Amino acid sequence: MSESSSSFGSFPVKRGLAEMLKGGVIMDVVTPEQAKIAEDAGACAVMALERVPADIRRDGGVARMSDPEMIQGIQGAVSIPVMAKARIGHFVEAQILQSLGVDFIDESEVLTPADEAHHIDKFKFVVPFVCGATNLGEALRRISEGACMIRSKGEAGTGNVVEAVRHLRSILGDIRKIGTADTAELFEWAKRLQAPLPLVQEIAQTGKLPVPLFCAGGLATPADAALAMQLGAEAVFVGSGIFKSDHPAPRAKAIVEATTHFDNPDILAKVSRGLGAPMTGIGMDEINQRYAERGW
Amino acid sequence: MELEGLDGLILPGGESTTMSNLLRAFDFVEPLRRFVVSGRPVFGTCAGMILLSERILDGRSDQIALASCGIVSRRNGYGRQVDSFETDIEVAGMCDPFHAIFIRAPRIEETSSEVTVLARHDGCPVLVREGNVLAASFHPELTDDDRIHRLFAHMVRDAKSQDEFPDEAR
Numbered sequence: 001m002s003e004s005s006s007s008f009g010s011f012p013v014k015r016g017l018a019e020m021l022k023g024g025v026i027m028d029v030v031t032p033e034q035a036k037i038a039e040d041a042g043a044c045a046v047m048a049l050e051r052v053p054a055d056i057r058r059d060g061g062v063a064r065m066s067d068p069e070m071i072q073g074i075q076g077a078v079s080i081p082v083m084a085k086a087r088i089g090h091f092v093e094a095q096i097l098q099s100l101g102v103d104f105i106d107e108s109e110v111l112t113p114a115d116e117a118h119h120i121d122k123f124k125f126v127v128p129f130v131c132g133a134t135n136l137g138e139a140l141r142r143i144s145e146g147a148c149m150i151r152s153k154g155e156a157g158t159g160n161v162v163e164a165v166r167h168l169r170s171i172l173g174d175i176r177k178i179g180t181a182d183t184a185e186l187f188e189w190a191k192r193l194q195a196p197l198p199l200v201q202e203i204a205q206t207g208k209l210p211v212p213l214f215c216a217g218g219l220a221t222p223a224d225a226a227l228a229m230q231l232g233a234e235a236v237f238v239g240s241g242i243f244k245s246d247h248p249a250p251r252a253k254a255i256v257e258a259t260t261h262f263d264n265p266d267i268l269a270k271v272s273r274g275l276g277a278p279m280t281g282i283g284m285d286e287i288n289q290r291y292a293e294r295g296w
Numbered sequence: 297m298e299l300e301g302l303d304g305l306i307l308p309g310g311e312s313t314t315m316s317n318l319l320r321a322f323d324f325v326e327p328l329r330r331f332v333v334s335g336r337p338v339f340g341t342c343a344g345m346i347l348l349s350e351r352i353l354d355g356r357s358d359q360i361a362l363a364s365c366g367i368v369s370r371r372n373g374y375g376r377q378v379d380s381f382e383t384d385i386e387v388a389g390m391c392d393p394f395h396a397i398f399i400r401a402p403r404i405e406e407t408s409s410e411v412t413v414l415a416r417h418d419g420c421p422v423l424v425r426e427g428n429v430l431a432a433s434f435h436p437e438l439t440d441d442d443r444i445h446r447l448f449a450h451m452v453r454d455a456k457s458q459d460e461f462p463d464e465a466r
Contacts, residue, residue, distance in 0.1 A: 005383050006381040006383040007382055007383070008378070008379070008380065009380075010382055012382060012397055012438065012439075013380045013381060013382050013397060014380075016435060016438050017380065017400065019438060020309045020310050020311065020342070020400075020435075021311070022310075024310070024314055039356075040317075041317075042313070042314045042317035042318060044310065044311040044314045079313065079354065079355070079356065079371060079372065080313055080314070081311070081377065098378065101376045101377075102377075103378075103400070127377060127378055128377065253317075253321075256314070256317070257321060257322075
């Protein structure tokens with residue numbers, strides 16, 4: 001019962017927070033005021049960043065970790081968990097975020113990658129990490145580096161759910177196939193996915209990813225959130241979709257309620273009413289930079 | 297109603313402000329309160345414990361406290377995620393220590409005289425019981441050790457048998 005027997009930052013402790021966020025909505029916010037709106041609406045966490053992906057996409061240039069002052073402003077404004085993004089491979093940005101006491105670090109393709117070959121060694125950190133993935137192999141490589149949560153990448157800042165659906169289906173479809181594979185086939189699966197064999201074997205046994213699987217990238221409406229949940233996501237990230245819409249507060253609340261009652265069309269119909277215009281959104285053939293292609 | 301026909305209820309971990317919002321949005325506060333008052337066992341862990349508390353410190357002003365258990369809970373009383381931890385605790389009535397995981401855990405700051413403390417960590421209560429309400433500031437659902445869940449299952453069975461055979465109660 002002494003303090004000395006306590007351990008901090010172990011995998012179960014880090015993964016535990018991801019478990020607690022299941023069924024919820026994590027919202028991108030750029031100011032303390034937006035963070036309050038998100039908390040009031042029932043967000044289970046906020047992602048503090050300087051620009052939402054739609055603006056990063058519009059502005060171009062290099063996107064980096066947010067100013068610590070801005071992150072601390074948001075930490076001071078809300079009592080729910082605060083996440084923040086580090087560039088892929090930029091372990092010093094991650095060290096800084098850990099020092100600030102953020103609750104989760106998103107090693108994110110939405111920011112400009114800092115390393116074209118290596119992701120961050122996430123086992124070295126006490127704070128848990130979430131990473132994006134477009135397919136099961138990518139998800140398992142991130143987990144083998146210490147990620148405690150996977151989010152399907154989708155295509156951030158587009159307001160278009162099509163890529164999120166593609167990535168979720170790819171990840172969950174392969175998990176289902178592995179569930180019916182025999183033991184000899186698992187070696188081939190590991191090779192094909194370029195993923196560690198023990199993780200593939202674990203999926204064959206449990207039928208699920210070893211960490212929670214959330215959905216991100218292009219969700220803009222309550223129906224989008226419910227679609228991700230019905231496809232098998234365990235929670236959703238909504239980025240530009242809320243604060244780039246006409247009426248962020250009611251839309252945020254509606255997305256939370258839709259995520260909770262994702263399998264009840266009557267409630268979905270009720271909460272979807274009268275929310276004003278969603279973010280405009282863009283088609284995949286209109287964009288010149290696919291963030292989902294970043295990460296290896 | 298979704299609570300109909302249930303003999304016991306577990307209020308799990310999660311984000312207590314979100315739970316509070318959703319309970320209100322879907323008119324679930326009163327049904328939940330009635331469920332607890334009916335004497336059927338309820339087990340709250342972490343955010344669920346906050347919900348059952350008499351009073352909440354460092355919560356939002358509009359946060360729901362069902363006042364089903366005589367405890368005062370401080371939200372995030374052990375700190376942020378970087379302060380989250382796992383440790384062994386001694387639980388009353390259990391031979392071996394229980395491995396407990398605390399995630400941005402609430403801290404029990406006060407307990408009323410009706411509350412029985414079943415486990416402490418560093419002097420602070422972490423598992424308590426008042427009548428048919430069981431509350432933990434940690435997450436027994438995150439480990440494979442099912443002893444605390446068994447304890448709750450016993451509470452549910454006892455409450456049900458008293459219900460069906462009231463003459464044999466006590």
